Amino acid sequence: MILEGLITTRSPDGQPHLAAMGPEVDPVELKAGRIETLVLKPFATSQTARNLAATPAGVFQLTDDVLLLARTVAGSGPRPDFLPAAVIEGWRLAEAPMALEFRVISADRSGDRQRLVARVERVHQGRPLLGHVRARHAVVEAAILVTRLHMIPAPEIAARFAELRTLVEKTGGPEEHAALAILAERVVAAGSAASAPTAPPRAVEVRTPARFHLGMFSFGDPLTRSFGGTGLMLDEPGIVVRVCPAAAFAGRGPHGQRAAEFARHCAAAWGLPRDEAFEVEVVAAPRAHVGLGSGTQLALAVAAAIEGLAVRPADRERSFAPREALALARAAGRGRRSSVGAYGFAAGALLVEAGRLGADKVAAPLEASPLVARAELPPAWRGVLIVEHAAEGLHGEAERQAFLALPPVDRGVTAELARIALLELVPAALEGCFGAFAAAFGAYGRLAGVPFASASSSLPFHRSIEMLIGRLAALGVRGAAQSSWGPAVLACAASQSEAEGVAAALAAEGLRSTHDIAVVGFNSSGARLRPITPPAR
Numbered sequence: 001m002i003l004e005g006l007i008t009t010r011s012p013d014g015q016p017h018l019a020a021m022g023p024e025v026d027p028v029e030l031k032a033g034r035i036e037t038l039v040l041k042p043f044a045t046s047q048t049a050r051n052l053a054a055t056p057a058g059v060f061q062l063t064d065d066v067l068l069l070a071r072t073v074a075g076s077g078p079r080p081d082f083l084p085a086a087v088i089e090g091w092r093l094a095e096a097p098m099a100l101e102f103r104v105i106s107a108d109r110s111g112d113r114q115r116l117v118a119r120v121e122r123v124h125q126g127r128p129l130l131g132h133v134r135a136r137h138a139v140v141e142a143a144i145l146v147t148r149l150h151m152i153p154a155p156e157i158a159a160r161f162a163e164l165r166t167l168v169e170k171t172g173g174p175e176e177h178a179a180l181a182i183l184a185e186r187v188v189a190a191g192s193a194a195s196a197p198t199a200p201p202r203a204v205e206v207r208t209p210a211r212f213h214l215g216m217f218s219f220g221d222p223l224t225r226s227f228g229g230t231g232l233m234l235d236e237p238g239i240v241v242r243v244c245p246a247a248a249f250a251g252r253g254p255h256g257q258r259a260a261e262f263a264r265h266c267a268a269a270w271g272l273p274r275d276e277a278f279e280v281e282v283v284a285a286p287r288a289h290v291g292l293g294s295g296t297q298l299a300l301a302v303a304a305a306i307e308g309l310a311v312r313p314a315d316r317e318r319s320f321a322p323r324e325a326l327a328l329a330r331a332a333g334r335g336r337r338s339s340v341g342a343y344g345f346a347a348g349a350l351l352v353e354a355g356r357l358g359a360d361k362v363a364a365p366l367e368a369s370p371l372v373a374r375a376e377l378p379p380a381w382r383g384v385l386i387v388e389h390a391a392e393g394l395h396g397e398a399e400r401q402a403f404l405a406l407p408p409v410d411r412g413v414t415a416e417l418a419r420i421a422l423l424e425l426v427p428a429a430l431e432g433c434f435g436a437f438a439a440a441f442g443a444y445g446r447l448a449g450v451p452f453a454s455a456s457s458s459l460p461f462h463r464s465i466e467m468l469i470g471r472l473a474a475l476g477v478r479g480a481a482q483s484s485w486g487p488a489v490l491a492c493a494a495s496q497s498e499a500e501g502v503a504a505a506l507a508a509e510g511l512r513s514t515h516d517i518a519v520v521g522f523n524s525s526g527a528r529l530r531p532i533t534p535p536a537r
Helices: 027-031 049-052 066-074 136-148 155-172 174-194 256-269 292-310 322-332 341-348 395-404 412-429 433-448 450-456 463-474 494-506
Strands: 005-010 016-021 037-040 059-064 082-084 091-093 099-110 113-125 204-209 210-215 229-234 240-246 250-252 277-284 350-353 371-375 382-388 481-482 489-493 515-521 530-531
Touching: 005 049, 005 066, 016 049, 016 066, 016 136, 027 292, 037 210, 049 059, 049 099, 059 091, 066 136, 066 174, 082 155, 082 395, 091 099, 136 174, 155 174, 155 341, 210 341, 229 341, 229 412, 229 433, 240 292, 250 256, 250 433, 256 277, 256 292, 256 322, 277 292, 277 382, 292 322, 292 341, 292 530, 322 341, 341 350, 371 412, 382 463, 382 494, 395 450, 412 433, 433 450, 433 481, 433 489, 463 481, 463 489, 463 530, 489 494, 494 515
Parallel strands: 250 277
Antiparallel strands: 005 016, 005 059, 037 113, 059 099, 082 091, 099 113, 204 240, 204 530, 210 229, 229 350, 240 277, 350 371, 382 489, 382 515, 481 489
16 A cells, blocks of 8 residues: 655765655554554655665655645745654654654665655654545645656656646635646646657666566366466566667577567567667566566566567656566566466556467467456565576477376366455455465465476475475475476564574574575566666677
8 A cells, every 4th residue: 555645764964855755554553553564766867766775764744735845845935833753863754644754674776766765763643634625636646746856757647637627616615726737737838848849768768577487377278268377576686678779689698599589579579670670778677487487578678678678669758568478478578377467567567367268288379368356465464585506497399298188177177276366366465364374375386387297296306495494394384385397485573583584493404505595575666677888889
């Protein structure tokens, strides 16, 4: 759940810096009348991000003063009154109905939008929070639009702003009208700037999350849907690619040759001129064939980058709608069985897809499996990702032959997997019930492996994964499962500290000598594309 408000951080000169911010909070905590954790996602280039890097503490304020909100977003108007914070080095708004002093306890600053987890240290309760009438809600939405002027096309901003203006004119008072007028000036200025001619980007960068696939519902039965299943997206280890026009197709970095092949495939799929080529630099990527969806995410990232350069030039940072991600998958030739990777590329989160009608065990036509459920996991939850060194799951022709040899999935297994996914896993995620989620996560993973047992039992790491999941259970982990063919295993944790404890316990037993171990967050935003200036060569 996101709360909109204002954040104060300490500037380099020691003065307060005020900005709009919408941190994520745990809905379970909110229902219980408390807020203990905030997840802040400032843009890496913002002053707020720089301030929090230097002084990892601040104050988040809930306020119903929409005029102050508008002035803060627009960077205009008189400076409000501040008071020194009580337990952190910083400042709080004097007139805020509620102020939460916080300290940053973990930070992922690897992306364009950072992910900072903060612990609330002190709560200040001022006057009652009056809430927002329709006009105030409209001003808040207009303020959010203004903060997205660099991400959303100006015509779309203007159309949505016009709808909000109608609400304010009908239901607002003097403060709401004044606030909207301030924000309207920013929208007009942005529209004027957007109307100026812009050159196509010289290069683009795409960052994706990693995919963890819990298993398929069914295959081999001509009377039921094939494939489908459940998966979720992780903040890391994701894909980062940078793509620019070139004299010939080329790839650099890990999986560079494969990335160049994806680029050729996409250019042909979109009918680009034969003399139009691209160089792909793979900046970061997980190991291939370990169950983290690296192939699909790499293909989608390359497809998105080429589209942003040559098909639909990107002049600002952007995300992707599900239908766009599915179109990218078709262009790249991916998603013949599972569509979890494509849906996760678009929006992250926990995902359940229904499967395809008329598909066989080998490969389905490139049509999307319907997405039947999506649930964002609470921001405080974490996973411990464990991947055995040098181990690889089945892929390519070996995987194709394994599917051909597998018997059809028993309909009772399919029914139970669907029940766990839709009646246990997704509701527990939506309600923030970690115990129920972890139990369902482990149960789904165990049952999803049953149809693959005859093939997976011959893999060299099969026994070591069984032992690892047993060891995690002995450590008190309530949910652990393998992704796809493995060897990636994910252990669920209710908090950063709990995840770090599990990772430390495994490391103390010497597991790092044979496995990569990392504490990871659950991704609920999907991939991002941004234009960049390529370095001089």
